[in-house]
Amino acid sequence: MPRAPRLTQQHIARLAGVSQATVSLVLNGADPALARIPAETRERIQKIIRDTGYVPDPIARRMAQGANRILGVFTYEPAFPSAQADFFLPFLFGIEEEAQARGYDLLLLTGSRGANQAGGRKIFAEGNRLRLADGCLVLGRHFDHDELTRLVAGDFPFMAIGRREDAGAPVPYVGADYASATSALVQQARELGHRKLAYLGALGPAESPADRWRGFQAALGADLELVLQQQDTRAPDGELLDAVRARGATAVFCVELADALRLEAAARARGLALPDDLSLVALGSHERVEAHATRFASFLIPREQMGRDATAALVLRIERGAGQPVHQSLLPCDPIRGETLGPAPR
Template sequence: MAKVGRLTQRDIARIAGVSQATVSLVLNDAKAAAGRIPDETRERVHKAIRETGYVADPIARRMAKGLNRILGVFTYEPAFPSAQADFFAPFLFGIEETAQTLGYDLLLLTGAPANRGKRQIFHENNRLRLADGCVILGREFDRAELKKLVAGDYPFVAVGRRDPVGAPVPFVGADYVTATAEMVRRARAKGHTKLAYVGPSKGAESSVDRWLGLNSVIDAADLALHLPEVGGKALPMLEAIRKSGATVAFFTELADAVVVDAAARSQNLSVPGDLSIVVLGSHLRPMQSGTRFTTFSIPREEMARRATQMLCERIEAGSKGEQVLLACEPVEGDTLGPILQSPTDLK
């Protein structure tokens, strides 16, 4: 009488005339079995599988490979406060979409308490090993932790370009150097020769890359003003820009551009007639910020999708990971125009 119910590895072993352990090794392509199972034995197992239509239990195979099918997501800054929500949301959308497609669950690692607004990956409360690997996000990473990750055997991928720490870091980032250089070229094509730059030249890789992009296409004399601090007061920033003789201001932070734009309009200055404004990267939808700023789009969702895909390849195939930069597309906006008149000092 034919056996009723789901076939098991024991049934396949009996049909093929081998042990159940041999069937398990063949099914999971265990490296340890490469030189121990003769080709003829492997063929008998595969023949039994083909003839019976046996399908391996996915949970059993997962356990045999030591995988939980869980991806960790770690953010150095809190992911959900209102001040940062717009920054992290596209990343989380991309990670969730790809994880679902690839059959993984997500574990948001929030157990480590924040120290001065920063979490630690290797804090004792972080349940890192519950996940098969981890996608890591943050404006600025802890380099000591990153070095430890690179030297270890835990699969991870960073979202955003990261400098090597003894060895290359697997990442998917945005090409801020090329994108910033293109925005400067567009401004110069409209007659702007005196530029102001509001943003740091040091620190996180994303800040350094924007600064490098600016300096790759201008001479020192072209930079009329550099304000390295972000988050300043609107009117003092506007006054400094106008007094410098700059006709276009580049901002690394959208929030600074928003307040300077509002301050200019409150002074009856035309944007872009009296002052052009360029934001060096935004993921906001048009008009979400109130003004259609000239900028470039940061492909945050695609960065997250590619990083999640790369992580799964590291987990399942043992790949080392790569360093990938994605292009940022220019967004025309309404705040970059030709020079109409020379700037004058504010009274």
């Protein structure tokens, strides 16, 4: 059975004997514009709308008002596989909550791979598809610097989640204050009597590990000695523990929770007790610390709040237009006391 054609404003205008512009004003117009249309005409149009069951096209209505009220969400890595879920989902919860509160819909953009790229999503591989939305939130462990430079140079409203270095000009972002949170953990180790520390994990170039390393260095003083700093942690678990013990480190700071878990397993296999024989600290993580049996000394990354704040800042930029100051903010990370950082062994 053929599908009935969808009613349009043109159909309503023909039935009412008025122009389509008049129908549009009755549906969308503000009071001053409506006052110019006779009451009898308005009532006739409204009756036809009721009788026919006409429903305005929400997309066309938004476009007529100059905006779709749609926010894009672009992730450089897949957002939903289980390996990524703990990283992206809290951000998405915050984004969805704030978008709904502000009357915006969300559009998840997966991008595409560049013509010569074996992998990795690209914003600009086939033009700027972000423009399907009024503005976009960009997330990922690693951003493409060239794409970020193009975004900054353009006029499309966007907000990065996570601190980003300048890309030809300041990048709008909402991030987490990893540097201060890391410094606070080093200070806690100092107060517990630790004097020889190890640091395992990347120092950069991405902003997140760079901030952690900067915070760690800032907290060191003449009374603390960094006896082991190792970026490549792919050695077997036992060898990694041997390196820590050989240097006399009593507290180990791990950039990744996975390395802290490996060291913990190796230590327990040798009969070492945490934190009596060795203290372990996880500098936040891409996984929720509370999901593991051991509660590591760490800090809580405010992912949901980052999503909410970034969404609010993006909406403000869209609704107020260009010319606003570039929004950059870092949210504090709450400490997690945990059970793996204790007094230094005698």
